[in-house]
C-alpha cells in the first residue's frame with residue numbers, strides 16, 4: 001500500500017503539488033487524471049523520489065520512503081514513462097534485464113525472466129529479444145517498457161501516460177493487456193493520464209487533479225454519478241454519462257434467466273458492449289455465456305436502459 005500525507009512540492013515559491021493526502025490500496029490501480037500542468041507527473045515522481053518533496057511524506061507499506069535507500073526504493077518500484085525511455089543501443093532483452101543486472105542476478109535467471117516477460121506481454125522472444133528499439137513498432141516498444149518496469153517483480157508500478165504515444169486501436173489493446181497483467185500479478189499501480197475514458201476504463205479509483213490538489217478521489221462509478229465539483233463534471237462530460245456508466249458494469253450484473261436467440265455475449269463484457277451488439281444486430285435480448293461458452297442466462301435491452309437511467 002502507498003500512502004501520501006500532505007505531500008507538497010514548491011518550485012521557486014510556486015506550489016505545484018499542494019498538501020495532497022491519499023491512500024492507494026494494495027493491488028489496486030489508481031488513475032490520476034487532470035489537465036496539463038496540474039501536477040500529476042510531479043506527484044508521481046515524488047512517490048519514487050525522482051522528485052524530492054518540499055514537505056509531507058510518502059509511506060510504502062507503512063515505511064517512510066525518505067528512509068528507504070534510493071536505489072532499493074527505485075528497484076522496488078517499476079516506472080513506465082511515455083516514450084518508454086529505452087536505451088537505443090541496447091537490445092530489447094538487455095533493456096528488460098537492466099534492473100535484474102544491477103541487482104546482480106545470475107545471467108541464466110535474467111534470461112529466463114526476460115523470456116517469461118516477453119511471453120506474458122504476448123511478444124515472441126525468438127523474434128523480439130535481439131531487436132534494437134528502432135526495429136520495434138510503437139506498441140512493441142511500449143510493451144518492452146512495461147516488461148522492463150516489471151522485471152524485478154516490483155510491488156508498485158508507476159506509469160506516466162504509458163499509452164500516450166499509441167494510436168487508438170493499439171492503445172485499446174495495451175489497456176486490455178494491462179488489465180490482464182495486473183490481475184495476474186496483483187501489483188499496486190498508480191497511472192497518470194489526461195484521458196478520462198482511459199481512467200474510467202482502467203481505474204479501481206480515480207483521482208481528479210487540478211492546480212496541485214485532488215478535487216475528487218473516488219471510484220469510477222462515483223466520479224460519474226456524483227462529480228464533486230464542476231471541473232470533475234466537465235471532465236466526465238454531461239452527454240456521455242449513461243454510456244460511461246454502462247461501460248463500467250459487466251453483463252453479469254444484469255444477467256437473468258430466460259431464452260434468447262443468436263450470438264451470445266460474454267458475462268464479463270460491459271453493458272455498453274452488450275447494448276452496442278443489440279443495436280448492431282437488431283436484437284432486444286442476448287444469450288449470456290461464461291468464458292467456457294457455458295450458457296448462463298440472458299441480458300435484455302430494457303434492463304440495460306433502466307441501469308443507464310439510474
Ligand SMILES: Nc1ncnc2c1ncn2[C@@H]1O[C@H](COP(=O)(O)OP(=O)(O)OP(=O)(O)O)[C@@H](O)[C@H]1O
Nearest residue numbers: 011012016034035036037038039040041042043194
Ligand atoms: N523542475 C521543475 N522546475 C520548475 N517547475 C517545474 C518543474 N517540474 C515541473 N514544474 C512545473 O510544475 C507544474 C506541474 O508540472 P507537472 O509536470 O507535474 O504537471 P502534469 O500535470 O504532469 O502536466 P502534463 O500533463 O502536461 O505532463 C507545471 O507548471 C510545471 O511547469
